[in-house]
Amino acid sequence: MIANPVLAISLLTLLCLRIDGRRWNELRRFHAQLSTQPAAADGSSMVEHGNTKVVCTVVGPAEVSQRSKMLHDRASVTVEVTFAAFSGTDRKRRLKSDKRVQEMRTMLQRTFSQAIMTHLHPRSEITISLHVLSQDGGVLAACINATTLGLIDAGIPMSDYVVGMSAGSSSATTSAAVSFEEAADPLLDVNHIEEGELPHLTVATLGATDNITLLTMESKVHLAMMEGMLAAAVDGCRKLREMLDEVVRAHGTEVARNGAL
Incomplete structure (x- = not known):
């Protein structure tokens, strides 16, 4: 199922620039x-992707809050996601029982349970709390990147950076003047308007590699469009990984400078 061509065209200017x-x-x-x-x-962090803003806090490794969560061979990872009532245009408060919130929590928990070296902290718990303050597209990707920085700040060992990125497909038109491949150009790092009108996906990769640790997509699209979106998102993860690394190195330099003083 391809998005409405009229809506897709409205998101692209004659110079092939996006709405922003x-x-x-x-x-x-x-x-x-x-x-x-x-x-x-x-550990704590704050990430802004455009107008999307997410704050992350990490507690642990610490004693488990409930005995049922205790794992004798590794640490358990608990993820909590909350949306501020003013974060979206609908001004609607999402409860923890909301289906989309539960899906995000499950995906984040599975992703970071694999990336964190949980075997180094058996019989303990790592709690990740994410607070979405503003939604403008790519919320899941922003949560992934905020969690990565929060875990690094907490000193929790990970195999590598987990980097999230979203991508969509313009699928503008299939007229005789424009080929299908040209019309189905991928769009990297989609915003809220593009998410509402175009098919899109979210990808998380591990470090500078192309190893995908998370992939979610709710739209039905042509296989060629899917491949284009996936390639663009993975390439975007590489770019963002370098940005995250610069943030971590700059923070480490500042901490070392303040400690020396």
Whole structure:
């Protein structure tokens, strides 16, 4: 099932620029910080993808809060996701029992349970709390990147960075003047408007490799479109991984400088 061609065309200008002025392979403005709440948690971070803003706090490894969560050979990972009532345009508060919130929590828990070296902390619990303050597309990807930085700030060992990125497909038109391949150009790092009108997916990769640890997509699209979106998202993960690494290195340099003083 391909998105409405009229709606897709409205998202692209005659210069093939998107509604926010970006080209198809450009990321939105990215900003991140570590240790945003040092007194409240073992690790914390804040990530902004365009106008999407997510705050993450990490507690642990610590004693398990419930005995049923105890795993004798590794640490258990608990993820909590909350949406601020003012985060979206609908001004609707999402409860923890919301189906979409539960899906996000499950995907994040499975993804980071594999990336964290949980065997180093048996019979303990790592609690990840994510607070979505603003939604403008790519919320799951922003949560993934915020969690990665929060875990690094908490000093929890991981096999590598887990980097999330979203991508969509313009599928603008299939007229005689434009071939299907040209019409189905992928769009990297989609915003809220593009998510509402176009098919899109979210991918998470491990480090600088192409190893995919998470892939979710709710739209039905042509296989060629799927391959294009996936390739664009993986390439975007490589770009963002370098940005995350720069943030971590800059934070480490600042901490070392302050410690020396």
